[in-house]
Amino acid sequence: MAGVAGAACSSNVLFRSREVGNHGASMAPYNGLRPVENMQMAPTGSKPSGSVSTSASKLRTVRAMVSQTVSAPKREKDPKKRVVITGMGLVSVFGSDIDTFYNKLLEGESGISLIDRFDASSFSVRFAGQIRDFASKGYIDGKNDRRLDDCWRYCLVAGKRALEDANLGSEVLENMDRTRIGVLVGTGMGGLTAFSSGVESLVQKGYKKISPFFIPYSITNMGSALLAIDTGLMGPNYSISTACATANYCFYAAANHIRRGEADIMVAGGTEAAVMPTGVGGFIACRALSQRNEDPKKASRPWDKDRDGFVMGEGSGVLIMESLEHAMKRGANIIAEYLGGAATCDAHHMTNPRSDGLGVSTCIAKSLEDAGVSPEEVNYVNAHATSTLAGDLAEVNAIKKVFKDTSEIKMNGTKSMIGHGLGAAGGLEAIATIKAINTGWLHPTINQDNIELDVTIDTVPNVKKQHEVNVAISNSFGFGGHNSVVVFAPFTP
Numbered sequence: 001m002a003g004v005a006g007a008a009c010s011s012n013v014l015f016r017s018r019e020v021g022n023h024g025a026s027m028a029p030y031n032g033l034r035p036v037e038n039m040q041m042a043p044t045g046s047k048p049s050g051s052v053s054t055s056a057s058k059l060r061t062v063r064a065m066v067s068q069t070v071s072a073p074k075r076e077k078d079p080k081k082r083v084v085i086t087g088m089g090l091v092s093v094f095g096s097d098i099d100t101f102y103n104k105l106l107e108g109e110s111g112i113s114l115i116d117r118f119d120a121s122s123f124s125v126r127f128a129g130q131i132r133d134f135a136s137k138g139y140i141d142g143k144n145d146r147r148l149d150d151c152w153r154y155c156l157v158a159g160k161r162a163l164e165d166a167n168l169g170s171e172v173l174e175n176m177d178r179t180r181i182g183v184l185v186g187t188g189m190g191g192l193t194a195f196s197s198g199v200e201s202l203v204q205k206g207y208k209k210i211s212p213f214f215i216p217y218s219i220t221n222m223g224s225a226l227l228a229i230d231t232g233l234m235g236p237n238y239s240i241s242t243a244c245a246t247a248n249y250c251f252y253a254a255a256n257h258i259r260r261g262e263a264d265i266m267v268a269g270g271t272e273a274a275v276m277p278t279g280v281g282g283f284i285a286c287r288a289l290s291q292r293n294e295d296p297k298k299a300s301r302p303w304d305k306d307r308d309g310f311v312m313g314e315g316s317g318v319l320i321m322e323s324l325e326h327a328m329k330r331g332a333n334i335i336a337e338y339l340g341g342a343a344t345c346d347a348h349h350m351t352n353p354r355s356d357g358l359g360v361s362t363c364i365a366k367s368l369e370d371a372g373v374s375p376e377e378v379n380y381v382n383a384h385a386t387s388t389l390a391g392d393l394a395e396v397n398a399i400k401k402v403f404k405d406t407s408e409i410k411m412n413g414t415k416s417m418i419g420h421g422l423g424a425a426g427g428l429e430a431i432a433t434i435k436a437i438n439t440g441w442l443h444p445t446i447n448q449d450n451i452e453l454d455v456t457i458d459t460v461p462n463v464k465k466q467h468e469v470n471v472a473i474s475n476s477f478g479f480g481g482h483n484s485v486v487v488f489a490p491f492t493p
Helices: 056-067 098-106 142-147 150-165 192-205 222-231 243-259 277-285 324-329 358-371 389-402 422-439
Strands: 083-091 181-186 265-272 315-323 336-345 378-382 410-412 471-478 482-489
Touching: 083 098, 083 150, 083 243, 083 324, 083 422, 098 422, 150 181, 150 192, 150 222, 150 265, 150 315, 181 222, 181 243, 192 277, 243 265, 243 315, 243 336, 243 422, 243 471, 243 482, 265 422, 315 324, 315 422, 336 358, 336 422, 358 389, 358 471, 358 482, 378 422, 389 471, 422 471, 422 482
Parallel strands: 181 265, 378 410, 378 471
Antiparallel strands: 083 315, 083 336, 265 315, 336 482, 471 482
């Protein structure tokens, strides 16, 4: 139950915490979610208002570590340790075709609409990035398709499409060492419909009426397990659940399996299907969602002064990550290169990001160090940008802390069009980032009508822009203070 209750949200909506003591522990009664009123970065040496009180020496140490110029080592040269992307697969509000997905983003089309999967007429929020006309034919057999939670259906289709894209269909896999191929697809919420249905059966009919699939289809590791069972992949296999930072954590961990020589190929990403009564109702209870019911397509508006919360989305995004040596040996088509990543924790509060931004800026700096690149080489950021009042500015301030000169950087928010995919968000956004690298075009951040004055970085407002990406980062953050950043670049031999 803890895994479900504490799972998926963005760390960009914040519990009210005015009555916070010297150690950040609040005994005040729960009073909903609200933005921190001032998310400006605290000057070095000053104590940020409302922050956790920490010894001055510790704060100075962390600040110094982040603020100093990153002395980046050279990029990895060993083909056994270089990690490349050889396939991509997704399930999204725009369908399951990669090119269609990205073309819709480039057009600035919103996938947000009124919910019709269940009767939401009595809910205070009645819209989401709901997937319609999902097709699993050819990927999931009929009996399992009827039983499975959508979270796992999305995972299986996205994962198998990614394998196909990498020319790793069933006939090819049969002739490969599948003990060297792993699966790491995470989720923030798990099989939420399966879980809710099981609880409903217990309450209404008693324990004897609970489905035998209740537990297997609820637990968060089942996406990776089912994909491996269907494809015979016997390498490292597990899931990671770090709320909305999940998919990036999976990419980072998967790449490290390859770098350590434990796998040649990893199928990695995120999946989520929380657009259902419990999911929507839960986030309404958090006071986290936009309530722009009269104009849903305008609801997700990162960095705009009129934003009022995030919009729920769903889907799955999966990458095939492979050692360069293995990819070259089998003649794989290399789409892009994964240079590095990082994961940090704010260690501050269950939902509030640190007001000094150190958790995020440290994560960005560490990801660049792992990638072997300097901040000056980065010219594109696919931002977490959930459209919450506090979180959007906190992320921008952290970016400014690492990148002293942002004049050449462009930054956009995929969630403005597809909503917040929670555990799947980083997977879908990694694909958008790689398509930007491949096409030379950045999708817009839509609904940019009245941008915050503090947002001085180019957000690609409302209209796509041509931009040759040198190095890109993709950010994902989640409840619990989980921060994750991954670094991609065009592949050069």
